[in-house]
Amino acid sequence: MGLLKHLERDFPIIDSDFQRFCASHGILSDCFDFTQFHLILALAIYPHAVEDFLFHDLYVLAAFAEAQSTSERLKQGITQVLTIIDGQHQTWFNGMELLENHQRRKRVLRTGCVGLDLLLEGGLCQGQLTELVGPSSSGKTQVCLQAASNVAKDIGGVVFIDTGNSVSPKRIVHLVNNILDPTPGEAKNRMFERIMRCILCHSVFNIFSLFNVLHELEANLRLQSEEARVQLIIIDSISSLITPILGSGSHGHALMISVGILLKKLANEYDIAVLVTNHMVGRDGGTLKPALGDSWKSIPNVRLLLSRVSGDNKCSMSIIKHPSVCARKQKMR
Amino acid sequence: MEIDTLPISASMRGKLISTGYISLASLSSISPSQLAQDFRVRESEAVEILKVASVNGRVGNSDGFVAGAQTAWDMLREEEFASRITTSCKEFDHILGGGISCKEVTEIGGVPGIGKTQIGIQLAVNVQIPVDYGGLGGKAIYIDTEGSFMVERALQIAEACVEDLLGKGTAWKEFRASQPKLSAKNLLGDIFYFRVCSYTEQIALVNYLEKFISEHKEVKAVIVDSVTFHFRQDFQDMTLRTRLLGNMALKLMQLPKKFNLAVVLKNQVTTKYSDGSFRLTLALGDSWSHSCTNRVILYWESNERCAYIDKSPCHQSASALSAVTSKGIRSSTSNCSRIKLM
Numbered sequence: 087m088g089l090l091k092h093l094e095r096d097f098p099i100i101d102s103d104f105q106r107f108c109a110s111h112g113i114l115s116d117c118f119d120f121t122q123f124h125l126i127l128a129l130a131i132y133p134h135a136v137e138d139f140l141f142h143d144l145y146v147l148a149a150f151a152e153a154q155s156t157s158e159r160l161k162q163g164i165t166q167v168l169t170i171i172d173g174q175h176q177t178w179f180n181g182m183e184l185l186e187n188h189q190r191r192k193r194v195l196r197t198g199c200v201g202l203d204l205l206l207e208g209g210l211c212q213g214q215l216t217e218l219v220g221p222s223s224s225g226k227t228q229v230c231l232q233a234a235s236n237v238a239k240d241i242g243g244v245v246f247i248d249t250g251n252s253v254s255p256k257r258i259v260h261l262v263n264n265i266l267d268p269t270p271g272e273a274k275n276r277m278f279e280r281i282m283r284c285i286l287c288h289s290v291f292n293i294f295s296l297f298n299v300l301h302e303l304e305a306n307l308r309l310q311s312e313e314a315r316v317q318l319i320i321i322d323s324i325s326s327l328i329t330p331i332l333g334s335g336s337h338g339h340a341l342m343i344s345v346g347i348l349l350k351k352l353a354n355e356y357d358i359a360v361l362v363t364n365h366m367v368g369r370d371g372g373t374l375k376p377a378l379g380d381s382w383k384s385i386p387n388v389r390l391l392l393s394r395v396s397g398d399n400k401c402s403m404s405i406i407k408h409p410s411v412c413a414r415k416q417k418m419r
Numbered sequence: 420m421e422i423d424t425l426p427i428s429a430s431m432r433g434k435l436i437s438t439g440y441i442s443l444a445s446l447s448s449i450s451p452s453q454l455a456q457d458f459r460v461r462e463s464e465a466v467e468i469l470k471v472a473s474v475n476g477r478v479g480n481s482d483g484f485v486a487g488a489q490t491a492w493d494m495l496r497e498e499e500f501a502s503r504i505t506t507s508c509k510e511f512d513h514i515l516g517g518g519i520s521c522k523e524v525t526e527i528g529g530v531p532g533i534g535k536t537q538i539g540i541q542l543a544v545n546v547q548i549p550v551d552y553g554g555l556g557g558k559a560i561y562i563d564t565e566g567s568f569m570v571e572r573a574l575q576i577a578e579a580c581v582e583d584l585l586g587k588g589t590a591w592k593e594f595r596a597s598q599p600k601l602s603a604k605n606l607l608g609d610i611f612y613f614r615v616c617s618y619t620e621q622i623a624l625v626n627y628l629e630k631f632i633s634e635h636k637e638v639k640a641v642i643v644d645s646v647t648f649h650f651r652q653d654f655q656d657m658t659l660r661t662r663l664l665g666n667m668a669l670k671l672m673q674l675p676k677k678f679n680l681a682v683v684l685k686n687q688v689t690t691k692y693s694d695g696s697f698r699l700t701l702a703l704g705d706s707w708s709h710s711c712t713n714r715v716i717l718y719w720e721s722n723e724r725c726a727y728i729d730k731s732p733c734h735q736s737a738s739a740l741s742a743v744t745s746k747g748i749r750s751s752t753s754n755c756s757r758i759k760l761m
Contacts, residue, residue, distance in 0.1 A: 222708035223730035231732070238491075245488070249669070251523050251676055251712045254733035255495035282492035291673040294426045326709050330665035333658040337429060365709045377706065 188213070191357045195318060198236030198265065199229060205403060206388070207410075210359040212317065215350050215385065219364045219376040219406070220392030226363040227252045229392070230320045233361060234285050235261040239277075242284040243316040247299060249326045253287045293327045293341055300348055307356045316358055319349070323363040325377045332379070339381065346385035362386070383407075425471055431464075502555050504546050504640060504681055506538065507580075508748050510739035511726050515713070521555070521639065521681045524672055524710070526646075528686035528701040529717030534724055534743045535685045536567045537576075539642045541747045542683055543610050544577050546640040552584050557639025557680070558609040560628070564621060564648040568612065577603035579746035611638070618649035622663060625670050632678050641674060645685035647702045661706055668710030684711060723751060 179187070194208040203209045210216055210233065218226050227250075234244045235258055246253055262281055266274060290296045307316060324345070331338030353360045364382075366374040376382075376389075383389075389406040425432070454465040489497075503518030512518045519525050519542060529535050543561050548554020561568060581603050611631075615621045632638050646667075654660045675682055686707075691700045701708065701716070708714070714730040720740075727738040740751035 221705060223714070227732050246491075250672060250709065252732040253491075253494070255491055255498050257733040258491050259495060260733075279492060282495060283490045285491035286488045287491060287494060288488035289673075289676050291669045291676075323709060326665065326669065329706060330662050330669065333662055335429070337432075365706060367706055368704065374705065 193241075193317075193357075195233070195237050195359050196240065197229070197233040198261075199232055202229065202390075202403060205390075205405060206408070210318070210361060211388075212357045212359045213354050214387040214409075215346070215353055215360045215362065216388040216390065217362050217364055217386035218390050218392060219366060221366045221374055221394070224392045224394040226392055227322055228257075230322050230361060230363060231257055232261055233318065234258070234320055235281065236265060237318045238262075238281045238284040239265055241317050242280075243314060244285045244318045244320065245303065245316055246285060246287045247296065247319070247321045248287055248289050249291065249321075249323055251289065252322060255282075258282070258285065290327065293331055293345070296321075296324075296327055296345065297341075297348075300345075300352065304348075304352060307352070316356070319352070319358055319360045321349075321360070321362045323365060325364045328378055328382075342378065342382060343385070346382065350385070350387075425468075427468055427471060431468060435468075502639075504542055504555060505548075505553075506741075506748055507541055507545060508739075508741040508750050510750055511741050511748070514726065514728055514734065514737040514739045515715075516734050519640075519681045519683060520713070521679055522675045523712035524675060524682040524684065525713045525715065526684045526686055526701070526711035527715045527717065528688055530688055530719070533717045533719065534741075534748070535717065536644055537572075537743050538748055539644045539683065539685060540568070540573050540576055542640060542681075543642055544573070544580050544606055544747070546681070547606050547609050548580070548584065555639045556637075558611065558635065558637045559640040559642060560611045560613065560631075560638055562613045562615060562621075562624060562641070562643045564615050564643070565645055566614070567644065570607075573607060573610070574603055575745065576747040577606040581606065583746075609637075611635070615649070618663070621646075621649055622667060625667050628674065629670070629677075632674065632680070636678075638678070639680045640683065641671075641680060642683045643671075643685060645687055647686050647707070651687070651689075651702055664703065664707055664710070668707070672710065672712075 192212040194211055196203050196209040218229060220226050230246070231253070234246055238244050239262065259282075262278060266277065288299060290299055303316075303319075310316065328338070328342045328345070331341055349360050349362070352358055365377050367377045368374055376391075386407070388408045391404050391406050393402055393404075452462060452465070454469065455462040502521050503512075503516070504521065505512050505518040506515070515525075527535055527538060539561065543559040546555050546557050546559050548556070550556040613624055615624055628641065632641075650660055650664060671682055671684070674680060687702045689700060689702045701714070708730070711730070712732065713728070713734070716727045716729050718725050718727065723740050724742060725738050725740055728734055728736050742749055742751040
């Protein structure tokens with residue numbers, strides 16, 4: 087009953103009449119009110135209220151409402167709550183709408199690594215979570231930096247979340263210089279500055295601050311303008327944030343899956359490509375396998391394996407998992 | 420935004436969820452005394468929980484996309500002022516791009532006896548070179564896990580460093596006169612030395628470092644020698660080890676970013692069986708290799724000490740020769756002392 091009392095404080099329309107009505111049907115935490123705004127707010131804050139509400143047979147409730155003196159208002163309230171609940175979930179798409187949405191809004195971002203773009207038949211897909219797995223110093227950070235500079239040059243709007251202080255502006259300068267026209271000039275300098283300003287870097291050092299950053303990003307993405315749209319999010323590396331929490335009970339596991347789901351949701355709703363890197367651990371036979379375990383395997387849409395020939399500048403990349411390209415290998419520098 | 424993603428204890432989380440507070444917005448309208456009453460906890464604990472929830476619930480920040488983020492352009496401007504600690508060996512400095520960077524974690528590994536501790540002591544002394552002589556003028560924290568820090572050797576290196584510096588300044592006698600007394604004893608006095616004897620002490624110390632450094636803002640280098648010693652023996656539970664190491668790595672990674680100092684970790688080597696032969700690799704496995712920004716491996720090459728950059732986001736793989744003399748680390752004086760690019 088504590089929650090209802092709070093509601094009374096916030097929304098004075100919920101007077102003792104309603105509380106008695108609700109209490110008489112065992113709905114201890116419901117939130118009937120008749121202004122749309124209050125209802126939405128209340129439903130967002132007290133999802134338990136929705137559960138309680140939905141558990142009851144609505145026809146029975148309506149019949150009881152009939153018996154009360156303020157029956158009209160109560161019935162209106164019930165229908166309003168139902169429409170709001172319906173509005174909370176995503177709309178249904180049919181195949182054609184899905185295809186149109188995909189073609190119109192979700193682009194393929196070229197990463198600038200010729201081999202990678204060839205392997206992925208285009209580049210990174212917006213709306214998908216791509217994972218780059220590889221042993222240490224196999225070039226994962228380099229691929230991320232290259233993708234960031236290329237996307238910043240082509241379209242703009244890159245968010246780079248860095249867990250190992252490995253974003254080095256000098257290296258980005260070097261990569262950007264490689265892509266731009268070699269002739270120096272004022273226009274080139276301006277373009278250079280524009281590219282560098284498009285790449286936003288943030289350092290996080292534990293999983294909770296990653297959640298903070300992603301939630302803040304989500305809130306700001308709703309308000310973003312078309313020119314300054316975020317196209318690519320890179321997290322390097324997500325495994326160093328997750329490995330410290332895995333293993334001690336199931337909470338770490340739950341957090342890992344929540345991060346994956348949140349990233350995929352951001353990718354899908356706001357047409358962003360997400361690139362994360364993962365490292366490898368040894369398995370029992372002495373070979374290496376990707377870290378983070380079997381439950382993480384199903385979360386990324388695309389998984390790429392990077393391996394480096396020792397003592398050589400070349401590395402080879404192969405696809406482990408992709409929704410539309412079959413597994414292949416590619417050598418690149 | 421869920422209660423799940425708050426850094427609070429599991430029992431408190433369970434209590435909140437079972438009473439119906441599953442989203443952060445529901446916590447925003449409740450007072451600490453009410454929360455304390457509802458859950459029968461102390462009021463101070465209730466205040467803590469609400470503080471955590473309000474910090475995490477900040478939304479709609481119009482200051483760029485994410486608070487605390489920087490664009491690459493700003494980082495580039497800042498990097499021009501970034502400082503590096505010299506290792507007193509020119510070739511070594513060259514392959515590192517000028518020295519040990521103050522915004523990154525550098526890991527140095529090698530076989531026993533190659534000079535890792537010598538580099539550590541040299542860096543602890545070099546970080547204190549005054550700004551006028553081209554150094555950082557900061558203090559150093561030396562965390563010793565193996566007991567290999569010899570004070571007499573540190574004194575020797577410090578004296579040699581002072582000699583070198585004063586030797587440079589002979590042209591400007593009046594300039595030199597205005598400097599505070601630069602002596603080996605002062606240099607030693609600015610090294611904070613911690614001795615840890617078990618892994619719990621090591622973890623506790625790493626957790627405490629943040630508070631220590633915010634009280635001693637002049638610290639510009641943290642040297643851990645060696646970071647893997649206590650984790651290699653006697654660990655039955657490997658998953659616990661991975662978790663502890665991961666946590667420690669993240670905390671160590673946070674220090675350079677927050678306080679603008681250099682972190683140098685020393686590591687040992689172990690053998691690894693791969694492709695039919697035994698290879699020397701750094702200890703603690705593949706998961707630890709992701710906890711540093713740069714990795715340098717020291718090895719012997721026909722009686723010469725070589726340093727090889729194994730992992731770096733912005734430097735090429737290269738190796739350089741160096742030597743350990745009575746004065747500390749210096750450039751190698753052999754005939755073929757050149758930098759080999761790989």
